[in-house]
Amino acid sequence: MDELYENVGDAHLSSSTDTPMLPGAFDKSDDDKMQAIEEHVKGIMETLGLDLEDDSLRGTPRRVAKMFVKETFGGLDPKRMPNLSTFDNSYQYGEMLIEKNITVYSTCEHHLLPIVGRAHVGYISNGKVVGLSKMNRIVDYYAKRPQVQERMTRQVVKALQAALGTEDVACVIDAKHLCVNSRGIRDIESSTITAEYGGKFKDEKVRREFLDFIRMETSFGA
Ligand SMILES: Nc1nc2c(ncn2[C@@H]2O[C@H](COP(=O)(O)OP(=O)(O)OP(=O)(O)O)[C@@H](O)[C@H]2O)c(=O)[nH]1
Numbered sequence: 001m002d003e004l005y006e007n008v009g010d011a012h013l014s015s016s017t018d019t020p021m022l023p024g025a026f027d028k029s030d031d032d033k034m035q036a037i038e039e040h041v042k043g044i045m046e047t048l049g050l051d052l053e054d055d056s057l058r059g060t061p062r063r064v065a066k067m068f069v070k071e072t073f074g075g076l077d078p079k080r081m082p083n084l085s086t087f088d089n090s091y092q093y094g095e096m097l098i099e100k101n102i103t104v105y106s107t108c109e110h111h112l113l114p115i116v117g118r119a120h121v122g123y124i125s126n127g128k129v130v131g132l133s134k135m136n137r138i139v140d141y142y143a144k145r146p147q148v149q150e151r152m153t154r155q156v157v158k159a160l161q162a163a164l165g166t167e168d169v170a171c172v173i174d175a176k177h178l179c180v181n182s183r184g185i186r187d188i189e190s191s192t193i194t195a196e197y198g199g200k201f202k203d204e205k206v207r208r209e210f211l212d213f214i215r216m217e218t219s220f221g222a
Pocket residue numbers: 108109110147148149150177179180183184185
């Protein structure tokens with residue numbers, strides 16, 4: 001684990017943001033993966049002494065396999081990377097744009113327990129603009145992997161920097177890790193904040209504005 005975290009500060013190392021994958025990981029079909037996972041889940045349940053003939057338990061291995069491949073860990077499949085289509089900044093908007101309170105449902109890679117929280121993403125256009133929903137989509141794509149929050153935060157920033165052709169991208173994530181909240185130390189109140197500031201967001205004033213904006217209460221009527 002230490003080695004993984006040592007790399008977290010090296011923005012120039014692409015390996016520091018990549019999810020560690022086995023060679024050939026992208027060659028298997030979804031059906032092959034689901035079949036293998038179904039067998040493994042069956043094994044775990046039988047080891048725990050559960051009767052898989054029971055009506056309620058019978059479908060669980062298949063259900064979990066489908067959920068892992070298609071939903072919970074769907075973001076391990078590069079084919080599911082959202083198309084971050086950009087267009088020209090024809091309206092000459094020159095200030096920062098923030099998509100805040102993006103819901104994060106992810107999974108802690110140490111315990112395979114949920115991470116639930118909110119991401120706030122901002123950028124300053126360098127001539128290109130990205131559709132608002134694409135920021136929600138890119139957060140969700142990287143969230144759908146076994147994750148550490150530090151890596152997820154940096155993956156979101158790097159993907160948007162590449163799509164927008166600018167370093168001026170920031171992401172803050174505030175999330176609850178059920179491995180901390182519901183087991184182990186069982187601290188239901190604590191949450192984890194991570195931040196990645198690229199380009200102009202490293203400037204104290206720009207960063208301050210970003211952080212002030214994401215703290216703004218947004219209410220739409222009653
Ligand atoms: N840095 C970081 N740590 C995480 C993240 N998610 C979970 N962890 C931590 O990973 C650590 C794994 O530590 P271990 O000591 O191997 O696991 P453990 O015995 O289950 O630890 P406890 O949770 O303290 O009971 C724990 O401290 C978790 O809180 C994350 O996104 N980032």
